[in-house]
Amino acid sequence: MLQSASLREPVPARFNLARYCLAENARLRPDATAITVVGDAGALRWTHAELDRKVRSLAAGLRGLGLAPGARVMIRMGNEANAALVYFAAIAGGFVPLLASSQLTYEEADFLLKDCGAAALALGAAFEGETHDSDAIVLRGADLARLAETPPLDDYADTGANDPAYLVYTSGTTSRPKGVLHAHRAAWARRPMRAHWTGLGPGDVMLHAGAINWTYTLGVGIVDPLSAGGSAVLYNGHPDPNVWPRLIAEHRATVFAAVPGVYRQMLKYAELEQFDLSSLRHCLSAGAALPPSLLADWRARTGKEIYEAFGMSECSTFISSGPATPVHPGSPGRPQPGRVVAALPPDGGETPLPAGETGVLAVRRDEAGLMLGYWNRPEEEREAFRGDWFISGDLVEFDAEGYMHHHGRADEVMNAGGYRVSPAEVEKCLLAFDHVAEAAAAERPGRDADTTIIKAYVVIRDGAAHDEAAILAHCAAHLAAYKRPRAVAFLDALPRNANGKLNRRALP
Structure with missing residues (x-):
């Protein structure tokens, strides 16, 4: 399934991911809510103006620690507001954040800390007692609060679109996770998702059911609504299927995102009819295949559509259905305009297969959303490319209408x-x-x-x-x-x- 690269919006040469998400909102809609984090005891809200200032202040505080440009800042936190704050502040200051999963054991987190060579480690409330054998500067809640009182930077770091912006870690074919390094341009590359998956625009309220340290949540739940002029709602309280319809009703969410399992639990255990879901325009699903029967049950029960998408840590989400791409149950959708995607022969070669033939999913090397590379893993990076194509390892076929059908992993x-x-x-x-x-x-x-x-x-x-x-x-x-x-x-x-x-x- 090939598309013309001419459909892409050119990426600005000088581009900072944090500025892109925050600065324009602070100017155009300073008093509108940017982020709401809801817990069992209440909610914390920051307006766009507050978030912009807090980020630039903390960025100045991080610079005051003497961190070198491009230094890694590891974030080990739960689903809390500080996680988003430190993430954006690190990028605003010209550093490279790593949002680590809060479910990692101490040993797993320690491996990431040392593997990425972090110069600073920001710990959330659940991890403040940890000590790591590392030279990283450890920042606990009180330290972050102090640094956030620093007079703010006048502007965000002057970074290039291709400069390193953030790290994520993913499981690979080896026994150890590997870091995926993304450039600032990765946020700009998400723009085709608006019409062809998320449907987000100014004023939208996105409620995401995932944890902020998952790339699905970070991108769809935080970066996408903010960059589109909307707001983000996250939850860090006690999990309960009834929480999600309640939060949709209370916060007038216009878009809800989750994995298929959350929708299944809501259908099975939540009292959906007891909540006002009228604000909800549609829902999003990713992370696992959406069974057609689950989609049908959700539609019948709520009258709302679920738009599915397929992505990966190395390239985010590039295949989807959405407001401008009709849903075909059983398929996650088709490549978004401007993406150059193909199924290549499993055993080698760079010639895309015709419709109906199964091959390995490949994304062309010049895709703006594609990673810069694997962190300190040159051999694995070489193995991931076949000429001008990044090979995902997924077995897929594209039908005559361009919709992708997933046939598992090549190694499965x-x-x-x-x-x-x-x-x-x-x-x-x-x-x-x-x-x-x-x-x-x-x-x-x-x-x-x-x-x-x-x-x-x-x-x-x-x-x-x-x-x-x-x-x-x-x-x-x-x-x-x-x-x-x-x-x-x-x-x-x-x-x-x-x-x-x-x-x-x-x-x-």
Whole structure:
């Protein structure tokens, strides 16, 4: 699926991500709410003018510590306002923040701290007692409050669009996470999402159900609404499916974003009809495939659309449905205008495959949203590129209308009697069976040590029968013999990681 690069908006040569999100709002709508963080005890709100000043003040305070330009500032916090403040302040000061997941263990966080060579470590309330064997300057709540009293910078750092802006860490094929380094231009590259996924504009209120240190939340929940002139609402209280419709009603959210699992929990446990959802224009989903049955149930229950998207840490979100891109259930959408995306032959070559053929998903190297590279991992960086293309490792096909269909990861492909079989293809068939709410497929040992079979793992809808024979018969009717599961395991829930994605390796 190739599109003309001429559709892109040129990135300004001098560009600072934090200025882009904050400065214009402070000028045009200073008294409007920028960020609201809701907890069990109440809410903290900052206007655009307050956020702009706080960021420039903290940026000045960080500079006062003597940090070198481009120094890494690691942020180890929960879903709290200070996380966004330090993130933007580091970028405003010309530094490179790393928002680490609050779910990391001490050992995992310590690895990131040392791997990125952080010059400063900002700790949230839950981590203030930690000590790390590092030369990094440790900043706790009181330290940050003091630095935020520094007279503000007159302006944001004068950075180039291609200068390093922030780091995220992602799991790779190796046993250790790797840093993904992004440029300031990554925020500008998100502009096509407005018409073709999020639909965000001035005055919109975005409620995101994720944690701020996840790239989905950071981008869609914070950067996108602020850069579009809207406001962001985050929640850090006790999780409860009824929280989300309540917050939509209380804050008059116009867009709600979550992973499919959150929508499933809301449909199952939340009293949706008890809340006024009239402010909600539409919803967003990413992080995992949105089952067509879940989409249909949500539409029937709420009358609201869910726009799905596909992205990755290295390139954010570049395939989606949205207000200008009709939803095709079962597909996350098609490449946004200006993105140059293709399916390349799995075994090599740079010639894009025609519609209907399965290959590895590739993004052209000149994509503005693509990472600068992997942090201190030159070998893995080289392996990630094939000529002018970044290779994602996802097996996909594009149909005649340009919609992408995902067939799993290249390193998850099953071998059934010598045939390559995509788990996603089997899972799509399983999900089409009425009684199945969630499904996964994996290659498992057969009756003897020399054979393997495809095994299905399913979560059954409430009240439905656990009928293995019926599920296998359904698969026999819709899949070639070599693609069919030979056994079914019934689970209460599929194993997922902290971001809601299927953890296939944890399947029993």
